[in-house]
Amino acid sequence: MTTTTATATTTATTTITTAEHPSEHTSVNPRPYPSLPTGAKRLAFIGLGVMGGPMAAHLALAGHSVTVYNRTASKAEQWVSALSQKAPHSRLASASTPAQAAAGADMVFCCVGNDEDVRSVTLGEAGALAGMAAGAVLVDHTTASAQLARALYAQAQAQGVGFVDAPVSGGQAGAQNGQLTVMCGGDAAVFEQVAPVMACFARACTLMGESGSGQLTKMVNQICIAGLLQGLSEAVAFGQKAGLDMDAALAVIGQGAAQSWQLDHRGRTMARDEFNFGFAVDWMRKDLSLVLAEAARNGARLPVTALVDQFYADVQAQGGNRWDTSSLITRLR
């Protein structure tokens, strides 16, 4: 296992939001960036959503040349316009297909929704792989299946291109602050090439093993979170019914063995029924379906995860598709 962390050598200090229309995909808080011994790279970034937009922005702010592609073209144009002002020394452009964005790039990064979306931007005549030359590397930051990662690895290898599956953890704030955790699968030599570039938007990039290992590690992450959030929901709902001051109760137990990131960051907001904090229930259900399909293949027993998946289906049924994942507590009201 290899972990790479960023060494800061240059610093940018501006905060970017589009002037009149603050937008999730161009909002980024610059941070110190590593400088590469081999200089700036020619990069492509496909998928400028809540996660991809700020990730690509960090690459531009770090001085790399970045050509972006987004299905909704206006978002790509808006991204180029916002970033051109803040990173005037970086060559920034948008392309009309993933293949065009990837043409001539040393590395191509992708962050779209699910397996099918990844296939549609990487494969076929207009897909990124069609534009990539031997020696280039494709990095997929989408949370997708390990099977797809292995298939793309094989397809890329057949044309002399490297492939790394690299799902992320850290949410929208992690993307905007350039503090994501990246879990990677692939070849060590290829990982070593791309890790210093990923360090522009990550606090840690770790190679977990062969192709698919990054996605499997992200599944482990989601299993932990699903069970933990149901436990935290029951704890908060119980405490409120018992008449406790939950701010005080969470502050006390957060000093002991019950402490967790979710308790620290979501406990009080759950108590107030506030569910507008990033990672959405629809995304969680997508991730849990990947987890449960993988468990059906490898024989792992996930009774609590399967139950929590159904609880999230209940939340969707009451209109909570875009609520954040702590909204599990609404079933207990």
Ligand SMILES: NC(=O)c1ccc[n+]([C@@H]2O[C@H](COP(=O)([O-])OP(=O)(O)OC[C@H]3O[C@@H](n4cnc5c(N)ncnc54)[C@H](OP(=O)(O)O)[C@@H]3O)[C@@H](O)[C@H]2O)c1
């Ligand atoms: N949001 C989080 O907190 C978070 C945290 C960790 C991991 N993730 C994972 O990161 C990935 C992206 O999440 P996100 O929150 O950035 O999603 P998002 O805001 O919905 O953005 C999705 C991006 O993918 C593009 N896209 C989707 N389907 C496509 C297709 N078939 N062809 C071409 N482009 C397509 C969208 O283009 P349009 O603009 O045209 O729709 C958009 O740029 C997901 O796999 C998610 O599970 C998200």
